[in-house]
Amino acid sequence: MPRTPEELSKRISEIDLAILSFLQAFDHSEIQLIDNAAGVIASLHFEYVDAYIKPAVHENIDRHKIASLTELLIIRVQPLRVSDGDIVKQREANALLAFSVAGAFEMGLSENMDENNLEYDSQSPAFNDSFAKIIEDHISFLEFLNPEDESFPIVSNAEFWRLIDFVFQLKRSIYFCP
Amino acid sequence: MKAIKSDIDIDYIVKHNRKFPNNHEVKAANVDNIIKPENVKAMLKLAIQSKKRGK
Numbered sequence: 001m002p003r004t005p006e007e008l009s010k011r012i013s014e015i016d017l018a019i020l021s022f023l024q025a026f027d028h029s030e031i032q033l034i035d036n037a038a039g040v041i042a043s044l045h046f047e048y049v050d051a052y053i054k055p056a057v058h059e060n061i062d063r064h065k066i067a068s069l070t071e072l073l074i075i076r077v078q079p080l081r082v083s084d085g086d087i088v089k090q091r092e093a094n095a096l097l098a099f100s101v102a103g104a105f106e107m108g109l110s111e112n113m114d115e116n117n118l119e120y121d122s123q124s125p126a127f128n129d130s131f132a133k134i135i136e137d138h139i140s141f142l143e144f145l146n147p148e149d150e151s152f153p154i155v156s157n158a159e160f161w162r163l164i165d166f167v168f169q170l171k172r173s174i175y176f177c178p
Numbered sequence: 179m180k181a182i183k184s185d186i187d188i189d190y191i192v193k194h195n196r197k198f199p200n201n202h203e204v205k206a207a208n209v210d211n212i213i214k215p216e217n218v219k220a221m222l223k224l225a226i227q228s229k230k231r232g233k
Binding site for chain 1: 179180181182183184185186188191192196197198200201203210211212213214215216217218219220221222223224225226227228229231
């Protein structure tokens, strides 16, 4: 459980704002948001942190585990629903939402990821193609996870985010130290 | 809604007092507004561009 009601409230507001920001950019009229999506995600978040993460860390929880948890809880809850009942559209939309929110969480705490650094450029087509494939596959992985499954790969998925951050760290170091 | 289980053996971790290696990151709970709206949109743009490149 959260340490204080303020902590829960802060988490709910943050997730709520993230989902609404996503929906502003991902403008599909058939997509609907379920009631209290952020509240459900935030409650599950604290439940999971207490049960599975806190006992396994010394003090602070690294951002990659929190990004991973946030991402997979969105897959669990499927906050976006499609009015025509198309399950593929729904899974795809929730996978994009999960990736966008988790990545934004990483960006908020990372020195390596910023809006400019995220852009594909013309300097290294081979790098860009490989990186795009990794992101594309990851989004498919999120779509293909069964939201009803009992066990979710939170910790192994956290290593994906750690490596993505590392790729951006390398990208930065190459650009700043040619 | 039911919580989810982890992919790590938490019973083993607690019983044998094992921990992930220490890290010295900023405590996320101490930072306000980590998830910024513009970053959500930037990540969505990255996702869409990545899907297009793959085609």
